[in-house]
Amino acid sequence: MDDYLVFENQTTAPATHAMVIGVGDYPHLNDGADSLTKWHDGMGQLSSPPASARAFADWLISTYHLPGCGLASVALLLSDPDGQEYTPPGGSTVTVEPATMAHVEKAVEAWHARGDARTENTLIFYFCGHGAVSGTEVSLLLRDFGARDTAPLKGAVDFRGLHLGMDKCEARKQLYFVDACRVATSAVLDAYNYAGEPIIYGSRRPGNSRRAPVFYATLSGSSAYGRANRPSQYTEALLKALAGAADNADDEDIWRVDTHNLNRGIDFLLKRAAERGAGLAQVNSVDNLSVFDFHELKDAPQVPVVVGCRPENVNKDAELTCHDGTAGTQVGLGDEFGWDIDLTPGSYSFSATVIQDPDRNGTKQRDIRPPYRRVKVEVTP
Amino acid sequence: MNRLKLRLNQILDGGDQTTDVIANVYALDKKASSDSHARKLRNIIIPAGNFPDISYPWHQVDLNDGRYLVEVVLPSGDDVSKQIELSNDEERQLELEAPHSPHEWLSWQVFQNSRLASELASGEAQAKFRSSFTEPLRTCLVSLPRVSEDGSTRPDRMPAWRLFRDLVLSPRNRTGILLEGQIPDIEVLPVTSMASDENVSVMHFSSTGPVSSPGQDLSGAGYVNYQSEDLVRYFVTVHEREAVREIVSLPLPWTLPYGGPETVADLMLLKRDRSMAEEGAGFLTRTLIRDTGMAGIFGYLMSGDLPGAAALVKKSKGVLIDKFENPLAAAAGAYVLLSMPSETDQSNAPSWHRWVKNLMTYFPWLPDGAIQRGWLMLRANELKEAEEAFKTAFARGLPFYSIGVRWLLDGLSILISHEKSEGRAPAPELKDAADTVRAVARHTNMAEPFTSVRLGVLKGGES
Numbered sequence: 126m127d128d129y130l131v132f133e134n135q136t137t138a139p140a141t142h143a144m145v146i147g148v149g150d151y152p153h154l155n156d157g158a159d160s161l162t163k164w165h166d167g168m169g170q171l172s173s174p175p176a177s178a179r180a181f182a183d184w185l186i187s188t189y190h191l192p193g194c195g196l197a198s199v200a201l202l203l204s205d206p207d208g209q210e211y212t213p214p215g216g217s218t219v220t221v222e223p224a225t226m227a228h229v230e231k232a233v234e235a236w237h238a239r240g241d242a243r244t245e246n247t248l249i250f251y252f253c254g255h256g257a258v259s260g261t262e263v264s265l266l267l268r269d270f271g272a273r274d275t276a277p278l279k280g281a282v283d284f285r286g287l288h289l290g291m292d293k294c295e296a297r298k299q300l301y302f303v304d305a306c307r308v309a310t311s312a313v314l315d316a317y318n319y320a321g322e323p324i325i326y327g328s329r330r331p332g333n334s335r336r337a338p339v340f341y342a343t344l345s346g347s348s349a350y351g352r353a354n355r356p357s358q359y360t361e362a363l364l365k366a367l368a369g370a371a372d373n374a375d376d377e378d379i380w381r382v383d384t385h386n387l388n389r390g391i392d393f394l395l396k397r398a399a400e401r402g403a404g405l406a407q408v409n410s411v412d413n414l415s416v417f418d419f420h421e422l423k424d425a426p427q428v429p430v431v432v433g434c435r436p437e438n439v440n441k442d443a444e445l446t447c448h449d450g451t452a453g454t455q456v457g458l459g460d461e462f463g464w465d466i467d468l469t470p471g472s473y474s475f476s477a478t479v480i481q482d483p484d485r486n487g488t489k490q491r492d493i494r495p496p497y498r499r500v501k502v503e504v505t506p
Numbered sequence: 507m508n509r510l511k512l513r514l515n516q517i518l519d520g521g522d523q524t525t526d527v528i529a530n531v532y533a534l535d536k537k538a539s540s541d542s543h544a545r546k547l548r549n550i551i552i553p554a555g556n557f558p559d560i561s562y563p564w565h566q567v568d569l570n571d572g573r574y575l576v577e578v579v580l581p582s583g584d585d586v587s588k589q590i591e592l593s594n595d596e597e598r599q600l601e602l603e604a605p606h607s608p609h610e611w612l613s614w615q616v617f618q619n620s621r622l623a624s625e626l627a628s629g630e631a632q633a634k635f636r637s638s639f640t641e642p643l644r645t646c647l648v649s650l651p652r653v654s655e656d657g658s659t660r661p662d663r664m665p666a667w668r669l670f671r672d673l674v675l676s677p678r679n680r681t682g683i684l685l686e687g688q689i690p691d692i693e694v695l696p697v698t699s700m701a702s703d704e705n706v707s708v709m710h711f712s713s714t715g716p717v718s719s720p721g722q723d724l725s726g727a728g729y730v731n732y733q734s735e736d737l738v739r740y741f742v743t744v745h746e747r748e749a750v751r752e753i754v755s756l757p758l759p760w761t762l763p764y765g766g767p768e769t770v771a772d773l774m775l776l777k778r779d780r781s782m783a784e785e786g787a788g789f790l791t792r793t794l795i796r797d798t799g800m801a802g803i804f805g806y807l808m809s810g811d812l813p814g815a816a817a818l819v820k821k822s823k824g825v826l827i828d829k830f831e832n833p834l835a836a837a838a839g840a841y842v843l844l845s846m847p848s849e850t851d852q853s854n855a856p857s858w859h860r861w862v863k864n865l866m867t868y869f870p871w872l873p874d875g876a877i878q879r880g881w882l883m884l885r886a887n888e889l890k891e892a893e894e895a896f897k898t899a900f901a902r903g904l905p906f907y908s909i910g911v912r913w914l915l916d917g918l919s920i921l922i923s924h925e926k927s928e929g930r931a932p933a934p935e936l937k938d939a940a941d942t943v944r945a946v947a948r949h950t951n952m953a954e955p956f957t958s959v960r961l962g963v964l965k966g967g968e969s
Binding site (some may be wrong): 336347377385409414499 | 533539573812943
């Protein structure tokens with residue numbers, strides 16, 4: 126097992142190989158442990174990316190499921206000022222290497238080689254940390270960004286270059302998740318025709334079409350938002366969407382997540398977060414979208430449902446219930462934004478009762494299915 | 507068998523426009539899902555508009571008894587849905603209601619763009635983005651001279667990449683540049699905001715140029731000879747503190763499918779609180795086409811819904827591809843189809859591939875056709891043809907669509923990489939083209955479908 130793997134299931138069959146990077150410790154940015162680079166542009170330390178990367182790695186190891194292309198490896202690099210330890214689900218705690226350029230290069234090259242073994246392999250790349258974008262150029266800032274003031278981007282990955290270069294890998298299905306800001310910084314703007322190290326240089330003649338969508342946490346030119354010591358808004362939405370944004374069009378008993386529905390699911394959850402006053406709206410985006418299934422749910426999907434009243438101003442005064450017709454009833458107190466619950470597909474009865482005036486109430490019968498649902502219960506005047 | 511008729515009530519500026527949107531029909535119970543056909547009703551196209559009565563078009567779906575969820579996904583990414591139950595061979599008409607725009611004159615923008623919709627949707631959202639920015643913004647419409655690659659002015663050439671490269675790399679770029687001082691012979695035309703509130707202003711354009719006043723006579727503006735040598739390329743420049751901060755390529759000339767002298771394009775200028783504007787500029791521009799056949803395609807693309815965009819393009823393929831009515835619209839359709847691996851499979855090349863070559867051949871003012879041809883040739887492993895196409899695209903100047911900027915850059919990069927892998931030095935003109943395109947691409951706003959180039963320093967953000 127190579128130094129960067131936190132999970133391995135050796136196989137020669139078609140398999141999925143993942144590369145996960147979470148960077149929160151930036152010694153050369155504000156409040157960092159080392160000299161401050163002049164290219165800091167106000168950027169500082171982050172606590173969300175290490176938590177986000179760990180959460181995504183956990184999901185891969187414990188939940189990811191693609192029949193015929195099961196998970197074979199997860200490589201993880203972190204830069205976490207609170208420690209480099211990671212405990213994989215069902216495994217022992219390991220100390221992972223920091224996400225410096227030297228380590229990321231080796232880890233990505235090894236990941237490329239694993240994917241290169243078979244055309245039918247699937248590759249997954251996940252990055253969370255500082256990012257910088259200038260037009261088509263995307264730089265993912267690693268721990269050693271700014272170590273050299275004369276060449277700050279030596280500590281950054283040229284993501285566009287990497288994405289192009291990975292077309293040289295035989296694996297024809299590749300998914301990329303970039304949870305980072307996409308605003309320009311002076312380092313990116315100042316570097317003429319350089320956005321960092323692509324690691325895998327060049328590109329393959331695209332005769333055999335690769336499917337390699339890139340899921341971004343935010344629009345080009347916009348920021349992405351983390352949360353202190355927790356997975357970011359985007360990663361949380363991503364993980365929830367992976368559990369719920371599925372479809373059973375091909376087989377009514379099998380729920381599969383494809384790239385298109387995943388994008389929709391994430392979009393809904395981020396919008397919902399913005400409705401709930403999570404701060405500025407963050408709008409996810411996707412490039413190079415091609416639609417294919419990449420995850421099959423072993424359990425029923427968890428569908429995000431927003432339950433509210435009509436009129437909406439009753440939300441905060443109402444007790445909301447959800448009954449599934451068998452034994453389960455959930456009760457929630459709505460706030461002004463309504464009540465968020467996760468339900469498995471099925472038929473439910475929703476009711477709303479104004480607490481201070483129980484004669485004002487309403488009921489609605491609704492079927493719930495992915496990717497998400499809003500239920501408005503009409504409350505009597 | 508039950509018959510379900512679907513459509514969406516959607517009012518677009520004035521109320522008589524009809525367009526298409528995407529719907530999904532989900533089977534909710536065992537009865538419904540027992541029909542495998544019913545389980546796969548995804549990305550179906552239904553009419554959207556303000557329909558005065560039931561005689562206007564519907565989309566019809568035949569379904570078994572059972573419960574269904576009908577979901578309409580709007581081009582903005584928002585959706586509306588309704589649950590129904592069908593039984594006993596009934597015929598049901600279901601007209602869903604689209605969300606309303608805060609202003610009628612913003613209805614096209616809200617229809618196509620979710621981010622904008624969320625910014626404009628409510629008074630609270632507007633208050634959040636209310637500008638504390640007090641400096642005025644000014645817009646100018648310029649038609650740039652046709653500058654050839656050697657720097658001389660020639661009537662048969664469109665603005666060159668080098669012009670834009672020099673603009674973005676100008677030492678004065680830090681605070682924007684005074685365009686008029688750097689480029690000879692540009693023609694500056696008046697462009698007036700047709701509708702506005704304190705934060706948003708909208709400029710209108712007919713198929714061939716600006717609409718300067720509400721009552722302007724547009725007769726004669728509908729017809730466009732796309733093979734004319736006199737076609738003018740229009741850009742809008744946005745000035746902040748009297749320096750140019752953005753140059754927006756307008757998708758003109760644009761012919762509407764039903765012809766007629768009307769407003770075909772809007773450019774919206776949205777003021778933003780600078781502290782909240784991640785890019786450091788106190789404004790946002792959004793260009794859109796008021797073309798009922800294309801609005802949905804652009805909207806779905808911007809919201810990342812490629813299947814939705816592709817469904818509409820395939821429906822319109824006859825109009826887009828088989829006729830030369832609007833090469834700009836055809837180029838947009840070609841970008842969508844070329845983005846789908848199934849459509850670029852050379853072993854089963856669809857007939858529309860030859861049309862991509864026609865786009866390049868018959869419309870020398872359109873760089874995008876050559877870019878698409880180059881991309882198709884790369885897929886076919888025809889590298890010499892690809893190289894010729896990309897060189898042609900480069901000579902023709904800035905593509906109309908921002909995706910063209912990326913594809914041209916990636917295409918040139920792939921060719922250079924191939925040469926190196928074969929142990930050969932890439933041709934100097936290839937490398938120069940790639941370097942030039944890359945310099946401009948770094949300043950291209952990739953969040954917008956139509957090419958716009960930002961000048962001046964952009965603020966860094968915190969993630």
